[in-house]
Amino acid sequence: MIIAYGTTIAALTLLAIRVRQLIGIYKKGAADPTRSGNRGARLKNTLKETLGHTKMLNFTATGTAHWFVMIGFGALFGTLVQAYFLITNQRWELPLIGHLWPYEYFVELITWLTGIGIVTLIGIRQVTRFFHKGRTSRFLGSGNWKAYYVEATILAIVFCVIALRGLEGALSEETTRNRHYITTWWIAEMFKELSLGQITTSIQVIAAVKIFVSMLWFVVIASNFTMGIAWHRFLAPFNIFFKRNPDGKNSLGPLPEMLSHGKPVNFEDPAEDDVFGLGNRGDISWKGLLDMTSCTECGRCQSQCPAWHTDKPLSPKLLIMAMRDHAMSKVVENEVLVGDNAPISLDVLWSCTTCGACVNECPVDIEHVDHIVNMRRFQVLVESEFPTELGGTFRNLEKAGNPWGANRNDRESWIAECDFPIKVVEGVLPDEVEYLFWVGCAGAYEERAKKTTKAVAELLHMAGVNFAVLGKRETCTGDPARRSGNEFLYQILSRENIDTFNEVFANRDVSKGNKKIVVTCPHCFTTIGRDYAQSGFELTMIHHTQLLNQLVREKKLIPVNKATTSLTYHDPCYLGRHNEIYQPPRELLNATGVKVTEMPRNQERSFCCGAGGGRMWMEEKIGERINLSRVDEAIATGVDEVAVACPFCRVMVTDGMTARESDVEVLDVAQALLRAVKPQPESSLSSGNSQLS
Numbered sequence: 001m002i003i004a005y006g007t008t009i010a011a012l013t014l015l016a017i018r019v020r021q022l023i024g025i026y027k028k029g030a031a032d033p034t035r036s037g038n039r040g041a042r043l044k045n046t047l048k049e050t051l052g053h054t055k056m057l058n059f060t061a062t063g064t065a066h067w068f069v070m071i072g073f074g075a076l077f078g079t080l081v082q083a084y085f086l087i088t089n090q091r092w093e094l095p096l097i098g099h100l101w102p103y104e105y106f107v108e109l110i111t112w113l114t115g116i117g118i119v120t121l122i123g124i125r126q127v128t129r130f131f132h133k134g135r136t137s138r139f140l141g142s143g144n145w146k147a148y149y150v151e152a153t154i155l156a157i158v159f160c161v162i163a164l165r166g167l168e169g170a171l172s173e174e175t176t177r178n179r180h181y182i183t184t185w186w187i188a189e190m191f192k193e194l195s196l197g198q199i200t201t202s203i204q205v206i207a208a209v210k211i212f213v214s215m216l217w218f219v220v221i222a223s224n225f226t227m228g229i230a231w232h233r234f235l236a237p238f239n240i241f242f243k244r245n246p247d248g249k250n251s252l253g254p255l256p257e258m259l260s261h262g263k264p265v266n267f268e269d270p271a272e273d274d275v276f277g278l279g280n281r282g283d284i285s286w287k288g289l290l291d292m293t294s295c296t297e298c299g300r301c302q303s304q305c306p307a308w309h310t311d312k313p314l315s316p317k318l319l320i321m322a323m324r325d326h327a328m329s330k331v332v333e334n335e336v337l338v339g340d341n342a343p344i345s346l347d348v349l350w351s352c353t354t355c356g357a358c359v360n361e362c363p364v365d366i367e368h369v370d371h372i373v374n375m376r377r378f379q380v381l382v383e384s385e386f387p388t389e390l391g392g393t394f395r396n397l398e399k400a401g402n403p404w405g406a407n408r409n410d411r412e413s414w415i416a417e418c419d420f421p422i423k424v425v426e427g428v429l430p431d432e433v434e435y436l437f438w439v440g441c442a443g444a445y446e447e448r449a450k451k452t453t454k455a456v457a458e459l460l461h462m463a464g465v466n467f468a469v470l471g472k473r474e475t476c477t478g479d480p481a482r483r484s485g486n487e488f489l490y491q492i493l494s495r496e497n498i499d500t501f502n503e504v505f506a507n508r509d510v511s512k513g514n515k516k517i518v519v520t521c522p523h524c525f526t527t528i529g530r531d532y533a534q535s536g537f538e539l540t541m542i543h544h545t546q547l548l549n550q551l552v553r554e555k556k557l558i559p560v561n562k563a564t565t566s567l568t569y570h571d572p573c574y575l576g577r578h579n580e581i582y583q584p585p586r587e588l589l590n591a592t593g594v595k596v597t598e599m600p601r602n603q604e605r606s607f608c609c610g611a612g613g614g615r616m617w618m619e620e621k622i623g624e625r626i627n628l629s630r631v632d633e634a635i636a637t638g639v640d641e642v643a644v645a646c647p648f649c650r651v652m653v654t655d656g657m658t659a660r661e662s663d664v665e666v667l668d669v670a671q672a673l674l675r676a677v678k679p680q681p682e683s684s685l686s687s688g689n690s691q692l693s
Contacts, residue, residue, distance in 0.1 A: 001087055004211040008084075011215035011222075018222040022293070025225075025328070029286030030275070031262030038246035045248035046241040055363045059300075065120035069154060072114030073233060079107060079161050080214055083207040086164070090171060090203040101179040108165060108183045115158035122151050135308060138299025141318045146229050146297070153217045160210035166191050167203045225328045226321075228295040236364040239294040242287055243365045251367040252356040252578045254530035258377060258487050259285070264534075267491045277377030277485065280336050281327050291366045292324035301358035301368060306608040307351040311623030314351035316358035316368040319344060323371065338375050339385070347622060349375055350387055354483050354613030355573040360604055373613075376485025390484055393617040397489055401475035401496075402441040403617055411444040412471045414453055420461045423468035429504045434514075435460070435467040435547070436504065438528065440521040441476050442647035448654060449647035452520050452668040456544045459674055460518075463556040465547075467518070473500055477527040484614030497528070498537045505539065515539040518547050520670070522574035522646045523612070543575060545645050545669050549584040552591050552673070559676035562593030566639040567672070569596055570630065570653060571606035572646035580604075585645045585669045592676035597637045607633065611648035631656030634664065641665045643672055 048054060053070070056063035078094055085092040097103045125147065128137055139147075162184060169181040169188025177185040191199060221230040228235075244251040257264040260274040275283055284292075301316035302308050308315045322343040326335075338344045349372065358368040379385045396405035415422050429436060437457065442449040460467050478493035508514045517539055519525045529541030551557045569589060575581050582603045589596050601607040610626030620626065631653055634642045642657075642664055644650045654666045 001208075004084065004087055004208045007212050007215040007219075011218040015218045015222045018225075022225060026286045026289050028282075029284055029289045030259070030282070032259060032285040032287050033262050034244070034256065034259075035242040035287055041246040041248075042241050042243075045243075045246070046237055048248065049240050049365070050237050053363075055361070055365075058361075061120065062124055065117040065124075068110070068113040068117035069121065070233075072110050072117070072154075072158075075110045076107065076114070076157070076161060079111075079164070080210065083160075083164070083210045086207040087204050087211075090200045099180075101182075104165075104180050105182050107161070108181075111158055111161045111165075112183060114154065115162075118151055118154045118158070122155075125151075135311070138303040138317075139297075140299070140302070141315060141321070142297035142299060143227075143229070146224075146227050149220065150217075150229055153213055156213045157210060160206050160213070162187065163206050164203065164210070167199055167206070170194065171196075171199050171203070225293060226325055228293060228324070229297055232294050232296045232364055235290065235294040236296075239290050240365050242290065244367060244370070249580075250356070250359050250577070251365065251370060252359055253526055254534065255373055255482055256370055257534050258374075265487075267488055276381040276487075277379070278337065278371065278374035279378035279382060283374075283378070284323070284327055287367075288323075288371060289327055291371070292320055292327060294364045295320045295324060295366060296364065297321065298363065300361040300363060301366070304357035304361050304605060306353060306355060306357065306610065306626045306629070307623075309607075310626050310629050312347075312351040313345065313622065314348045319348060319372070320366060320368060338379060339383075344375065346379070346385065349379065350618065351622065352613050353573070353608045353610055353615050353626065355608035356577040357573075357605070357608070360577050373483065373485060377487050378485075380485035381488060386485065387618050389618050390486075390614060393480060393484075393614070394486055394489055397476050397478075397481055397493065401493070402445060403476065403480050404441070404445055406445045408472050408475075411439070411474055412469075414439075414444060414450045415469075415471075417450075418454055418457060420458065422457060422461075424471040425468045425473070425504055427503065428506050429468060429508070431507070433466050433468045434516065435465060435542070436517045437467045437469045438517050438519045438524055439469055439474060440519060440524045440647070441474075442651075443520050444474070446647060446651065448650050449520070452544075452647060452650065452670055455668065455670040455674045456518075456520055456548070459548055459551070459557060459670060459677070462677065463551045465551070465556075470500065470504070475500075477524050478531075479523040479527040480614050480617065482527070482531065483612065494527075494532055494535060498532060498535055501537060501539065510538050510540065513540060516542060518542045518544055520544045520645075520647065520668075522572045522579065523648065526574050526578055543579075543581060543584070543645070545575075545585040545588055546581065548670060548673055549588050549591075552588060557673065557677050559592050559673070560679070561676050563672070563676060565594055565641055567594040567596055567641040567643055568599055568634050568637045568639045569602075569643045569645075569669075570599070570609065570634065570649055571603055572644065572649045573606065573608050573612055575645055576606055577604055585643070588669050588673055589643060592672050594641075594672065597639050599633045599637055601633065609646075609649045609652035611652045616648055616651070625656070625659075627652040627656035628659060631660055631662070631664075635660065635662050639664065641667060641672075643667060643669050645669050 053063050053067045056066050082094055093099055128139055165184040166187030169185060170191030181188055221227050244256060265274050278284060297317060299317050305316055326343040336342050338349055352372045354369050356369055393403045396403050400406060401408055439453055443453040475496050476493050477497060478490035482490035505515045525541055525543050569585060586596060607630050608626055609630055642653055644653055650666060650668060657664055657666060
């Protein structure tokens with residue numbers, strides 16, 4: 001009694017004190033009022049993700065085992081309550097339900113399944129440890145002793161519950177197997193051989209052990225705020241509840257607005273005390289702190305990160321752990337997060353491609369990309385510390401309106417290469433024009449991307465779609481600037497484009513569905529369609545694969561030249577994970593008759609090409625080039641062609657094939673469709689593939 005009750009009082013007192021301290025730490029975090037809206041939808045999603053284990057079940061064996069362990073944590077609470085009374089009365093049962101056989105069976109079943117679940121998780125961890133060495137292990141860098149302690153605690157509790165059920169059976173008047181001890185009667189039979197005194201003493205001891213082990217667990221986690229593998233049991237539901245999107249979608253797509261003191265920064269007239277990005281511990285928002293303390297160190301994010309898998313210093317898991325350890329340590333509030341002798345190095349920060357694989361995989365919805373971009377914002381806007389290549393990119397965006405610094409007048413040069421008319425909008429978009437075709441910087445200037453632009457324009461012309469382009473009135477959407485941390489430049493570029501859109505669509509209403517833009521670049525698709533909404537501008541964005549797929553379904557485009565080639569499709573990160581568009585490109589390719597062979601990493605687990613997050617304009621100096629890792633995977637499928645649906649991916653995959661001296665052709669989905677619907681002379685069919693690339 002002294003050990004059990006004394007430990008309980010000490011543990012719960014310490015836990016209460018430490019929980020209060022943790023809440024105090026959260027309260028000191030920077031304000032973020034965007035997390036409180038639509039609580040009904042948030043609660044619904046929290047229950048769905050938590051009880052349904054929607055993300056964990058992506059890894060079937062691990063997810064199933066973890067689900068039973070999670071359920072056991074709550075479902076077996078009654079056995080802990082019972083243990084306190086068993087110390088003084090060895091026949092005590094929970095009032096009302098304690099003698100009901102369905103409850104007894106439920107307890108036994110959940111206990112066995114929890115035990116099987118934790119043994120499975122232990123096995124998975126050990127198999128990973130021995131068969132996945134170094135960077136191939138998602139547990140590399142995790143605090144394994146913390147995991148071992150938690151696993152041992154759960155095993156001990158499972159043992160105690162099963163032993164107590166057997167001892168209760170031995171103490172009962174039952175003489176044969178019955179429904180009260182469906183799975184534990186064989187244990188009860190063994191204990192029946194003991195004397196009455198031995199049975200009652202054993203119940204007291206094991207009940208005390210169960211209480212002591214449970215309370216010691218509280219003492220340990222209360223003493224360590226960085227023990228996310230234990231704290232996530234309490235914090236994960238809150239972290240899921242307060243995720244960026246109330247509807248439960250991943251925190252991908254648009255970047256959040258840059259907040260200062262809980263309000264968006266007014267870049268036209270910033271306040272003197274405005275905070276620009278994330279520079280030190282005091283700048284971390286309360287949601288960011290909740291993110292960090294919820295991290296289970298499971299390494300799901302690390303296992304999918306393209307930077308980590310190509311020997312870069314960035315691991316999303318280790319980054320969050322470093323931020324957490326820094327935030328929870330006793331350091332001054334203004335100690336920097338990034339730089340020399342700081343928790344996060346510049347190489348770590350700038351290795352990220354913002355592909356979103358980490359966010360997509362995280363079972364507790366940590367928002368890695370948002371934290372990385374916020375730290376980049378501080379480095380660019382306050383410290384002026386960023387890769388030298390970005391300096392030229394920023395200047396080009398500011399002066400020429402495109403990252404290459406090409407002449408604005410050349411934005412229309414591709415039009416002269418088309419043998420059909422293309423309308424260029426001078427003022428307001430004419431009523432008869434259904435779509436504004438946003439060409440984008442790559443689509444207007446980069447030679448390989450221009451082929452996609454011309455293919456889409458020709459297909460729309462063939463289908464009788466009335467469309468127009470802006471020509472020289474286009475300027476960069478600001479995606480490279482924003483994802484690289486230059487929020488100020490993004491605001492300038494976005495405002496210029498929004499003003500143009502307001503003029504072009506002056507006579508149209510988005511609610512009527514007549515403000516429609518079709519794009520070939522997923523980065524433009526995301527920035528215009530989703531980031532611009534933060535400035536109050538909304539329209540209907542359509543990716544070219546979506547529109548072309550619709551036209552094929554409506555029989556406005558009919559593939560007549562069925563292809564005989566084999567092909568694999570590379571999912572662009574900003575079309576797939578960031579916008580969840582996976583099927584339209586595949587349906588288009590299937591309509592052309594090609595045999596599509598999927599790469600091992602596809603759809604939501606597609607491997608990045610390496611160009612996102614401004615990396616398109618940065619040199620890749622550390623580790624293996626990301627695009628080479630991706631093209632190796634494509635080449636290994638043995639296909640003739642690789643189809644893409646993004647100009648950045650087109651450049652990176654093509655360059656990768658060249659570096660590997662491969663004869664695998666690279667083309668856009670639109671080009672694959674064009675050759676299928678466009679009548680071709682017999683003599684050109686055999687050479688069509690090489691001409692497309």
